[in-house]
Amino acid sequence: MKYILVTQTFAPxxxxxxxxxxxxxxxLGSLAExxxxxxxxxxxxxxxxxxxxxxHNNFSPKVFRSFxxxxxxxxxFKDGDIIICDSWKSVKAVPHNxxxxxxxxxxxxxxxVTKKISLIKxxxxxxxxxxxxSKYTHELIKNLNITDTKKSVIPxxxxxxxxxxxxxxxxxxxxxxxxxxxxxxxxxxGISLVLDALGSLVKSNSIKHSFVWNICGIGNQKKQIxxxxxxxxxxxxxKLIGKINNQDKDYFxxxxxxxxxxxxxxxxxxxGFGISYIEAAAYGIPSIAGVEGGVKDAVLDxxxxxxxxxxxxxxxxxxxxxxxxxxxxxxxxxxxxKKQFIDEFLGEKVFRKFMRTIST
Numbered sequence: 044m045k046y047i048l049v050t051q052t053f054a055p056x057x058x059x060x061x062x063x064x065x066x067x068x069x070x071l072g073s074l075a076e077x078x079x080x081x082x083x084x085x086x087x088x089x090x091x092x093x094x095x096x097x098x099h100n101n102f103s104p105k106v107f108r109s110f111x112x113x114x115x116x117x118x119x120f121k122d123g124d125i126i127i128c129d130s131w132k133s134v135k136a137v138p139h140n141x142x143x144x145x146x147x148x149x150x151x152x153x154x155x156v157t158k159k160i161s162l163i164k165x166x167x168x169x170x171x172x173x174x175x176x177s178k179y180t181h182e183l184i185k186n187l188n189i190t191d192t193k194k195s196v197i198p199x200x201x202x203x204x205x206x207x208x209x210x211x212x213x214x215x216x217x218x219x220x221x222x223x224x225x226x227x228x229x230x231x232x233g234i235s236l237v238l239d240a241l242g243s244l245v246k247s248n249s250i251k252h253s254f255v256w257n258i259c260g261i262g263n264q265k266k267q268i269x270x271x272x273x274x275x276x277x278x279x280x281x282k283l284i285g286k287i288n289n290q291d292k293d294y295f296x297x298x299x300x301x302x303x304x305x306x307x308x309x310x311x312x313x314x315g316f317g318i319s320y321i322e323a324a325a326y327g328i329p330s331i332a333g334v335e336g337g338v339k340d341a342v343l344d345x346x347x348x349x350x351x352x353x354x355x356x357x358x359x360x361x362x363x364x365x366x367x368x369x370x371x372x373x374x375x376x377x378x379x380x381k382k383q384f385i386d387e388f389l390g391e392k393v394f395r396k397f398m399r400t401i402s403t
Contacts, residue, residue: 044125045120045121046076046077047124048080048127050082051082051130060129060130062202066390075095081098081099084102110136120141122142124141129147131167134167137169146170146174148173148175148183151312151313167184168189170189173189177316180196197396198321198340198388199316202318204391208327219255221254223323228261228264232306233306234304236305236354237303237363238275238277239271241281251367252367255280256281257295258281260285261286301373302320305333307354314336327381330348330349331348331366333350333352347376349362
C-alpha cells in the first residue's frame with residue numbers, strides 16, 4: 044500500500060496548508076512509500092524527503108493541469124493505495140477507479156460557495172472521509188448535506204513538536220512585557236485594530252508595564268501599519284520585524300509573554316484554525332484571538348487566552364488591559380495553553396488520530 048498526496052499547496056511556497064501537507068508527507072513517508080503530486084515545480088534543492096517520498100512535478104498550463112495530473116496519478120496508483128487531497132478542488136485530479144479518497148477541509152474554501160455548490164458536492168461525494176480542521180469547518184461541511192461520507196475533526200498541527208523553552212529573563216527583570224504577532228500583514232489579522240487600542244491605552248496611562256510588541260510577517264497592510272505606528276507615537280514600543288525564518292521564530296517565541304492576533308472575517312477570508320496560536324501555546328504563551336472561524340478550537344476563551352471581537356473597541360480595550368496588567372492570569376492561561384498543546388495538539392498525537400481515522 045502507498046500514500047498518494049494530490050495537492051495544490053506545497054513547499055517551498057509558504058502558508059498554513061503548505062505546512063500541513065509537507066508535515067503529512069514526511070510523517071506518511073516514515074511509514075510507507077509516499078507520492079506527492081503538487082501543482083507547481085519543486086526542484087531537488089527544495090527537497091528534504093527521505094527515500095520513501097517521491098515528487099511528481101506537473102509542468103502543464105493551469106487549464107490542463109488537473110487532466111495531466113490525473114494521468115500521472117493513474118500511472119502510480121494501485122488497488123489498496125490511499126489518496127489524500129488538500130481540498131475538494133484537488134479531487135478533480137483523482138482517477139475514477141480510486142476507492143479510498145481522504146479530503147482535508149480547512150474552512151475558508153467553503154465560504155460563499157453558492158456558485159460552486161454543485162462542484163463541491165460532486166467532489167466531496169467521492170470522499171470516503173473528510174478531515175475538518177475545526178468544529179467550525181465541520182459545521183460548514185455539515186450544512187452542505189454531503190451523504191455517506193465520514194467526517195472527523197482533527198487539528199492541522201501535524202508539524203508541531205515539543206519545544207525546549209528558554210525564556211529570556213532580562214526583559215522581565217526590567218518589568219518589560221514582550222508581545223508577539225506572527226502573521227501575514229492583512230486586514231483580517233486585526234493588527235491595525237490592536238494598534239488603535241494600544242495607542243488609546245498608552246495615551247491614557249492605563250498600562251502598568253512597559254512593553255515591546257514584535258510584529259513578524261509581510262503583507263499588503265505593511266505600509267498602513269507602519270504609518271499608524273508613527274501616527275500613534277508607538278515607534279519605541281512596536282517593531283515591524285518582517286519575514287522571519289524558523290530560528291528567528293524560536294527566538295521570538297522563547298522571549299514572549301503574549302501572542303496577539305485577534306482575527307476576524309473580511310469578505311471571503313477567515314481563519315480556518317490558527318496554527319500560530321498553537322505554536323505560541325507550545326511555549327506556554329497565551330493568545331489574544333478572535334471569535335470567528337475555527338480559532339475557538341485553538342484558543343479557549345478565559346482558559347488558554349482571550350477570544351475577542353476586535354471590531355468591538357470597548358471589548359478589545361478591556362481584554363488588552365487584563366492581558367497586560369494581570370500577570371497572574373496571563374501566566375495561568377499560558378500554563379493551561381501549554382498543557383492543552385501537549386494533550387491535544389502535539390504533532391505525533393494528531394497524526395496517530397489521523398492514521399486511525401483514515402484506516403477505518
